[in-house]
Amino acid sequence: MATSAGAGDPVRTLELLWEVRQHSGLGRKPELSLDQVVSAAIELADAEGLDSLSMRRVAERLGVSTMSLYRYVPGKTEMFDIMVDRVSAEVCYHHEDGDGGRDGWRSRLEQVVRANRALFERHPWLLTLFPRRPPLGPGVIAKYSAELHAIDGIGLTDVEMDSVLTLVLEYARGATANLIEWKKFSARAEQSDDQWWATLAPHLDRLLDQERYALAVRVGSAATTHYNGVHDAEHAFEFGLQRVIDGIESFVDDKCLPAEDDLLTDALPEGKRPSRR
Amino acid sequence: MATSAGAGDPVRTLELLWEVRQHSGLGRKPELSLDQVVSAAIELADAEGLDSLSMRRVAERLGVSTMSLYRYVPGKTEMFDIMVDRVSAEVCYHHEDGDGGRDGWRSRLEQVVRANRALFERHPWLLTLFPRRPPLGPGVIAKYSAELHAIDGIGLTDVEMDSVLTLVLEYARGATANLIEWKKFSARAEQSDDQWWATLAPHLDRLLDQERYALAVRVGSAATTHYNGVHDAEHAFEFGLQRVIDGIESFVDDKCLPAEDDLLTDALPEGKRPSRR
DNA sequence: ACTGATTTGCGTATGCTATACACAAATGAG
DNA sequence: CTCATTTGTGTATAGCATACGCAAATCAGT
Numbered sequence A, B: 001m002a003t004s005a006g007a008g009d010p011v012r013t014l015e016l017l018w019e020v021r022q023h024s025g026l027g028r029k030p031e032l033s034l035d036q037v038v039s040a041a042i043e044l045a046d047a048e049g050l051d052s053l054s055m056r057r058v059a060e061r062l063g064v065s066t067m068s069l070y071r072y073v074p075g076k077t078e079m080f081d082i083m084v085d086r087v088s089a090e091v092c093y094h095h096e097d098g099d100g101g102r103d104g105w106r107s108r109l110e111q112v113v114r115a116n117r118a119l120f121e122r123h124p125w126l127l128t129l130f131p132r133r134p135p136l137g138p139g140v141i142a143k144y145s146a147e148l149h150a151i152d153g154i155g156l157t158d159v160e161m162d163s164v165l166t167l168v169l170e171y172a173r174g175a176t177a178n179l180i181e182w183k184k185f186s187a188r189a190e191q192s193d194d195q196w197w198a199t200l201a202p203h204l205d206r207l208l209d210q211e212r213y214a215l216a217v218r219v220g221s222a223a224t225t226h227y228n229g230v231h232d233a234e235h236a237f238e239f240g241l242q243r244v245i246d247g248i249e250s251f252v253d254d255k256c257l258p259a260e261d262d263l264l265t266d267a268l269p270e271g272k273r274p275s276r277r
Numbered sequence C: 001a002c003t004g005a006t007t008t009g010c011g012t013a014t015g016c017t018a019t020a021c022a023c024a025a026a027t028g029a030g
Numbered sequence D: 001c002t003c004a005t006t007t008g009t010g011t012a013t014a015g016c017a018t019a020c021g022c023a024a025a026t027c028a029g030t
Helices: A010-017 A034-048 A055-062 A066-071 A076-088 A101-122 A138-149 A158-187 A192-207 A214-226 A230-256 A259-267 B010-017 B034-048 B055-062 B066-071 B076-088 B101-122 B138-149 B158-187 B192-207 B214-226 B230-256 B259-267
Strands: none
Touching: A010 A076, A010 B192, A034 A055, A034 A076, A055 A066, A076 A101, A076 A138, A101 A158, A101 A230, A138 A158, A138 B214, A158 A230, A158 B158, A158 B214, A158 B230, A192 B010, A214 B138, A214 B158, A230 B158, A230 B230, B010 B076, B034 B055, B034 B076, B055 B066, B076 B101, B076 B138, B101 B158, B101 B230, B138 B158, B158 B230
16 A cells, blocks of 8 residues: 555644754654654565565564554655655766757757666656655655756756656656566566466457457557567667657657747746746 | 556456356355446546555445455455456447558547547556556457557567557556646646645745746746646647657658568568568 | 753554454344 | 355454653752
């Protein structure tokens, strides 16, 4: 089971994300730190998935009682938020120091997708846990900032930059989810997952109208059969990635062509003006 | 909380999806039907979200005891599967009777995205519940089939068709999720959601490095501020949709140009051959 | 060194969840 | 009328998040 995070007092969560609270010096010293708690939770989620992540399990892993955790974290959803922010801090891009120049945005966007894919592969639970609103901690903001810089100065308005980035990140999420699924499929070959299709196929053949759904059966089995090798799944990932970036490129190009429209720019409201370096 | 479905015996689930089990005639007559149970669950999820969907609540709504439900459904995850299949049957496309012809695939793909958006808007819980593998019931298969026909015969291989459809559906999911989020934001204006940004912004200003993250702050607040009106959110939805389809179009066009490569087609393995009407 | 305020750790309790199991009620076939 | 069969349901279990209260630890001021 996986929830969207973001419940509870947002300001309290924000303070936790930025670690504003200091130990006052008075009173009993804490035996743990927020970082230890969150790290243990992340390790557990990495190893066994979000479903197996309970406060009890985290406490056991740390050798403390369940209720001790609530001294560090207001609740489970807030812990999720902090987990997301922490792992978001893992991604780092090297494209800020002007590699590629103004036309390098294609490869920079590719890097963004690949970095996100790697993040999802390291922490698959991120795929099932999507916060309604992103936790605005240092990790998330650094990531968002770096990713914006990948497409800054190519002639998009602020709102357009956000839309493009959202589109690209959404592709990274979806495509990685599929990739992981296919990898699981091919990994445990003699496991129950290989037999899944094998045992279901004959039943399906009996149940559904073969003529009516001829196309679906052909394409579906083609996708299932040919993706057994990881190579094809990789190919599908790259395929979609190029499609998405192509679509963005055609938009960027179309914007640059009618240059006489620049005169209209000053008539636009603040946030919609194109930002060029 | 939301899980991926697909646990339990897949064959048993398949039988439920296709309603193979008949009442044998013997024994006590069932007071409910599978459809009643699933419908009640869908209504409850529509109204209060997946988090509030418990077997107890469903049973209460139907005026039976909790355990009665397990006579119709092996478990909760299986019920999720059936829910997904049932609502998938709601979508229907009118583009099968040859409107637009061979070059109408752009508008047909748009229709696919819009139909999926409408589905997600009717049943927002679909966004949080994504099955690891789709339940192969009549609804899901009919939907998949109709969506494949939207891009059939335009010169893609079977595997490419699956990749394109996956990409498009993934966009529909992600973009609709964002859209719904923004709508919620603007809907409850004097609710806590409007104050969320208002109360958080000053704290954030204090916490993060304004210079370092100048771009992120500008774009982020632009996206948040300008999307208060639903109109802009709609615009962002259409924007991404056109980008995705543009990317697919450039691929389809590039495939058609080098026509002399058709000779190589016969060398390709079965599922990778382009299927043209 | 002692006191009091303060903070952490933890045991207990509550109310929620899914669901295994046993049994009662209902019903058709013989 | 009997019996096998199927459904409805009460009870029980194990797990979950977490509210609450108290004990233990630690510091500042005396």
